[in-house]
Amino acid sequence: MSGLIWPVFLLLLLSLQTSWFALFPGNNLTPDFLLLFVVFHAMFSGSNKGALFGAMVGLVQDVLAPTTFGFHIVTRALVGFFIGETKERVFKDNAQGYFVFVGVASLFVKISHFILLVIVTASVSGWILDYFIGTIFYLFVNLIVSLPMWLVLQKIGTWLEKRDSY
Amino acid sequence: MSKKSVLAVIAVAIAFLLLALAIQGRARLPWLDRAIVAIAAPVNEKLVAVSNNADSIRNFFAALTTMQEENKKLKSEVETLRYANIQMAEIWAENQRLSNLLQYKNEAKNLKLQTAKVIGKNIGDIKDTVLINIGSNAGIRENMAVVNASGLVGIIDETYPDASRVLLITSPRCKAGGIVMRANSRVVGVVNGLAGGDAVLQMSNMARDADIVEGDIIVTSGFGGNHPSGLVIGTVSEVSLNVGGLLKHAKIVPTVDFGRLEEVMVVTDYQNPSNLIKSDKDANKQQSGGPVK
Numbered sequence: 001m002s003g004l005i006w007p008v009f010l011l012l013l014l015s016l017q018t019s020w021f022a023l024f025p026g027n028n029l030t031p032d033f034l035l036l037f038v039v040f041h042a043m044f045s046g047s048n049k050g051a052l053f054g055a056m057v058g059l060v061q062d063v064l065a066p067t068t069f070g071f072h073i074v075t076r077a078l079v080g081f082f083i084g085e086t087k088e089r090v091f092k093d094n095a096q097g098y099f100v101f102v103g104v105a106s107l108f109v110k111i112s113h114f115i116l117l118v119i120v121t122a123s124v125s126g127w128i129l130d131y132f133i134g135t136i137f138y139l140f141v142n143l144i145v146s147l148p149m150w151l152v153l154q155k156i157g158t159w160l161e162k163r164d165s166y
Numbered sequence: 167m168s169k170k171s172v173l174a175v176i177a178v179a180i181a182f183l184l185l186a187l188a189i190q191g192r193a194r195l196p197w198l199d200r201a202i203v204a205i206a207a208p209v210n211e212k213l214v215a216v217s218n219n220a221d222s223i224r225n226f227f228a229a230l231t232t233m234q235e236e237n238k239k240l241k242s243e244v245e246t247l248r249y250a251n252i253q254m255a256e257i258w259a260e261n262q263r264l265s266n267l268l269q270y271k272n273e274a275k276n277l278k279l280q281t282a283k284v285i286g287k288n289i290g291d292i293k294d295t296v297l298i299n300i301g302s303n304a305g306i307r308e309n310m311a312v313v314n315a316s317g318l319v320g321i322i323d324e325t326y327p328d329a330s331r332v333l334l335i336t337s338p339r340c341k342a343g344g345i346v347m348r349a350n351s352r353v354v355g356v357v358n359g360l361a362g363g364d365a366v367l368q369m370s371n372m373a374r375d376a377d378i379v380e381g382d383i384i385v386t387s388g389f390g391g392n393h394p395s396g397l398v399i400g401t402v403s404e405v406s407l408n409v410g411g412l413l414k415h416a417k418i419v420p421t422v423d424f425g426r427l428e429e430v431m432v433v434t435d436y437q438n439p440s441n442l443i444k445s446d447k448d449a450n451k452q453q454s455g456g457p458v459k
Binding site: 017018019020021022025028030061062064065067068071072075109110113120121123127 | 256284285286287288289290291292294295297331333337338339360366425426428
């Protein structure tokens with residue numbers, strides 16, 4: 001039963017992310033809840049599991065938004081892998097580490113997306129400035145949301161640990 | 167009789183005399199009256215002032231308590247009104263949007279439209295799809311055009327029983343036939359998104375001498391037969407030649423505000439204006455008794 005908590009939470013985050021515009025109308029800023037979730041999971045489960053989990057989350061996104069199928073799978077798997085690599089090296093029980101990882105992962109995703117767009121459109125004129133501004137807002141919103149997200153995920157993680165230790 | 171007793175009797179007699187005179191109104195000792203008032207009035211005034219001040223302080227504290235209660239009440243009222251105001255603003259905005267859609271629906275007589283609500287956005291990094299709340303159960307099929315009061319939003323990319331995914335015109339994957347609306351131009355090209363954002367579209371595949379200039383309005387051509395003609399796409403913001411210099415392409419600013427999409431309409435059936443002209447002719451012939459082909 002406890003194994004269902006993370007998938008259910010993932011679906012909840014997906015719904016939250018896609019309906020965020022209706023909850024906060026008038027702006028176009030949506031936090032990337034799924035990326036934040038991948039970062040958290042990778043921090044605690046290591047590179048292999050982190051990559052697998054990232055790929056699964058990416059698959060969900062690619063199935064729903066298949067314009068460039070595979071982009072989310074690859075980027076989220078890479079985020080999961082590299083953040084998972086730091087499992088033994090970084091003290092994970094504080095929010096600062098998560099905060100930094102969220103910033104790095106957000107930048108990585110945006111840079112990957114930028115490279116993809118340059119390849120697809122073969123040009124940067126007309127959209128690069130908007131993209132740059134959008135990246136700053138994306139980073140900003142993700143960093144802001146990362147703190148409450150950390151608290152919620154920590155609570156769930158601690159609860160599951162206690163539950164499993166009995 | 168001692169001297170003191172005599173003086174006392176005299177004093178009492180004078181006092182009675184004065185009293186009797188005062189009672190009869192003959193002597194009121196105005197000088198004494200004035201002297202006493204002159205001395206007592208300022209003191210009295212001060213005392214009254216002090217008393218008044220005390221009253222004010224008492225009133226002040228009483229008022230403070232009342233004011234605190236009133237303040238609480240008013241604060242709660244303000245909160246209620248603020249909430250009501252937000253609700254009203256929300257309803258007003260929705261009303262405006264729906265009025266625009268209705269107006270568009272009434273004006274676009276050649277289009278059969280079905281209204282839908284956007285229920286999902288920002289699914290991935292490439293924000294070029296949205297989910298709407300009607301699907302195959304409501305007769306929605308792939309490739310149907312999706313519009314709002316401002317113009318073309320996109321096309322139906324995938325249908326589910328009770329939802330559909332709309333591929334926005336801003337997607338590099340979405341391509342639609344476009345035509346310059348200006349009567350003496352009518353240049354045709356292919357319109358597609360550039361980067362998945364809502365900033366710019368591109369119209370390509372135009373001859374190098376094509377008559378297209380900044381400010382031209384681009385509408386759907388309808389030549390492919392998949393979408394109706396005449397749906398507004400956007401306005402030309404820049405025209406240039408491609409790298410080889412053989413073809414012209416134009417950047418188009420879309421008329422739709424993709425950041426604020428909340429309601430859209432799916433074109434479930436349509437008649438192009440040329441067909442309308444034909445059907446008018448047919449109707450006229452029928453009226454005059456001629457054959458209808």
